[in-house]
Amino acid sequence: MKITPIIGLEVHVELATKSKMFCGCDASHFHAEPNTHTCPVCLGLPGALPVPNKVACEWCIKLGLALGCSINQETFFERKNYFYPDLAKSYQITQLQKPFAINGKITINGHEIRINRAHMEEDTGKSVHVNDSTLLDFNRSGVPLVEIVSGPDIKSAEEAKEYLNKIQQIIRYIGVSDADIEKGSMRCEPTVNLCIDDQYYTPLAEIKNVASLTGVMNAINYEIKRQSEQFEIDHQEKNSTNKTTRGWNAEKSETFLQREKEGSADYRYFPEPDIPPIIFTPEQIEAIKATLPELPDDKINKYKSYGLSDYDANQLADDKSFSEIFDKIVTQNDPGYAKFVTNLLIGPLKTISIEIEKINPEYFKKLFDKKSELSSTAIKDIILESYQTNQDPIAIATQKNLFQVSDTGALEKIAQQVIDANPKAVADYQKNPLSIGFLLGQVMRASGGSANPQLAKEVLEKLLSI
Numbered sequence: 276m277k278i279t280p281i282i283g284l285e286v287h288v289e290l291a292t293k294s295k296m297f298c299g300c301d302a303s304h305f306h307a308e309p310n311t312h313t314c315p316v317c318l319g320l321p322g323a324l325p326v327p328n329k330v331a332c333e334w335c336i337k338l339g340l341a342l343g344c345s346i347n348q349e350t351f352f353e354r355k356n357y358f359y360p361d362l363a364k365s366y367q368i369t370q371l372q373k374p375f376a377i378n379g380k381i382t383i384n385g386h387e388i389r390i391n392r393a394h395m396e397e398d399t400g401k402s403v404h405v406n407d408s409t410l411l412d413f414n415r416s417g418v419p420l421v422e423i424v425s426g427p428d429i430k431s432a433e434e435a436k437e438y439l440n441k442i443q444q445i446i447r448y449i450g451v452s453d454a455d456i457e458k459g460s461m462r463c464e465p466t467v468n469l470c471i472d473d474q475y476y477t478p479l480a481e482i483k484n485v486a487s488l489t490g491v492m493n494a495i496n497y498e499i500k501r502q503s504e505q506f507e508i509d510h511q512e513k514n515s516t517n518k519t520t521r522g523w524n525a526e527k528s529e530t531f532l533q534r535e536k537e538g539s540a541d542y543r544y545f546p547e548p549d550i551p552p553i554i555f556t557p558e559q560i561e562a563i564k565a566t567l568p569e570l571p572d573d574k575i576n577k578y579k580s581y582g583l584s585d586y587d588a589n590q591l592a593d594d595k596s597f598s599e600i601f602d603k604i605v606t607q608n609d610p611g612y613a614k615f616v617t618n619l620l621i622g623p624l625k626t627i628s629i630e631i632e633k634i635n636p637e638y639f640k641k642l643f644d645k646k647s648e649l650s651s652t653a654i655k656d657i658i659l660e661s662y663q664t665n666q667d668p669i670a671i672a673t674q675k676n677l678f679q680v681s682d683t684g685a686l687e688k689i690a691q692q693v694i695d696a697n698p699k700a701v702a703d704y705q706k707n708p709l710s711i712g713f714l715l716g717q718v719m720r721a722s723g724g725s726a727n728p729q730l731a732k733e734v735l736e737k738l739l740s741i
């Protein structure tokens with residue numbers, strides 16, 4: 276049986292705007308006193324009218340552009356009708372027919388994953404379960420939410436994870452949300468079904484309540500296994516187009532059936548009568564595009580053009596502020612220098628939290644120019660100290676006597692003394708040249724660690740061969 280998983284992901288991202296989507300309430304709700312950020316609009320009281328948040332709409336477009344989408348110049352909001360205690364109005368204002376952004380894509384390891392749409396909507400309130408009671412907190416009700424829907428192009432749980440990491444990275448780069456899965460400002464719902472033997476399809480399952488990246492992967496793997504087992508049991512029901520909604524139980528690590536056969540018709544979508552169509556002119560969209568920073572893929576390509584490896588380029592681009600530090604130090608294509616700086620940034624400097632303001636590019640350059648006279652350990656120590664004390668690295672190296680003795684004459688003198696003082700080691704060397712380590716150690720010690728080890732070895736070999 277050939278099983279090809281077909282996985283899509285719906286990602287909800289809370290935008291970090293100051294106010295909510297359709298009212299002026301404070302949109303921050305993490306750890307806020309329950310029901311303190313509310314008003315008649317976000318509590319759904321009769322007669323209250325929504326006013327769309329312009330910045331949220333612009334950020335939704337910005338996110339769409341960052342995901343390579345086309346932007347619909349004219350859009351409108353719709354009502355999605357359903358009852359749930361945390362949805363005070365009994366409908367959610369969202370977009371179905373005309374999302375802000377459509378037809379984008381992102382690439383994971385050369386594999387293209389389509390972004391079908393990114394639309395604007397509002398978050399619901401939160402049900403808090405305490406003992407046998409359920410309490411409602413409406414601080415989150417009406418917080419701007421962008422839903423990003425991928426095409427069913429993802430092939431494995433691992434790829435789903437990489438896709439989510441990439442989406443999160445892009446969102447953080449453009450600064451519209453912290454996209455924190457643990458805090459709930461980014462939430463993911465995988466949809467999974469299987470193509471079997473290139474001809475049969477299992478019913479599509481949409482999985483809810485997955486609260487972590489590991490949960491997403493576990494839920495997908497569970498569904499792949501469950502659906503293939505189910506297919507073997509009832510494969511007379513071929514080419515099913517059924518859709519089910521399943522919940523994720525993180526404790527038991529399994530999904531369970533919640534609802535069957537539910538389509539958009541069940542939500543009786545209709546245009547929101549209280550909000551006129553939203554129009555963005557091409558000039559306005561261009562102006563939003565102009566605010567986009569250099570995106571992760573652009574950074575990675577740029578670093579690779581500097582001769583850096585895939586691994587190094589990804590490490591540098593991983594976090595926007597980290598890549599900005601690199602960009603401040605390395606301003607042009609200079610492969611040797613780029614590699615030198617990369618090794619320091621993802622090496623010793625990665626162990627402390629560095630701030631871009633405290634970085635002096637000139638210090639890196641000075642150290643680079645003198646690198647042949649310093650051991651790699653010394654370079655690491657110097658750059659750390661230079662960063663922490665804002666001192667010239669060359670001054671530090673001089674003070675601490677870290678420059679290696681590369682003066683052959685001086686080294687020959689030391690080496691000769693070592694040879695004269697260690698006749699047994701010399702005899703050992705004559706029998707086994709590999710035992711030079713002992714003599715080399717003595718030379719290094721006699722020079723106070725300042726000898727260039729390579730040169731010291733050459734000098735010793737030369738003197739011993741006479």
Ligand SMILES: [Zn+2]
Pocket residue numbers: 295298299300312313314315316317318417
């Ligand atoms: Zn409000």
